[in-house]
Amino acid sequence: MQRIYEPENLLxxxxxxGMLSSEGVKVHLAGRDLVGAAGELPLQGLLGLAVADEQAEYARALIAAYNAAQPLPGDEPESLPGILIC
Structure with missing residues (x-):
């Protein structure tokens, strides 16, 4: 298994x-149980997504596409131009 990404938060x-699972990638979330101790532990690096070695490259590509997502023209509110609102 390889740790491929450190999400900002549990959400x-x-x-x-969910996204990776829908693409057939089996994912393990390391540190889920540590989030409740955030006041006692440093906030960086608590969470990590890990996948099997043979799925790591594909999973990284999917996450890179997620991080590069841009709003479609006309889908963003006028008060927040350029911000992706889901």
Missing amino acids: EAELLI
Whole structure:
């Protein structure tokens, strides 16, 4: 298994797990149980997505596409131009 990504928070982690799982990638979320101790532990590096070695490259490509997503023209609110609102 390879640790391929450190999500910012548990919400992003769950979103990525769902996306990767829908593409047939088996994902393990390391550090899920540590989030409750965030006041006692450093916030960086608590969470990590890990996948099998043979799926690591594909999973990284999917996450890169997720991070590069841009709003479609006309889908963004006028008050927040250039911001992707889901």
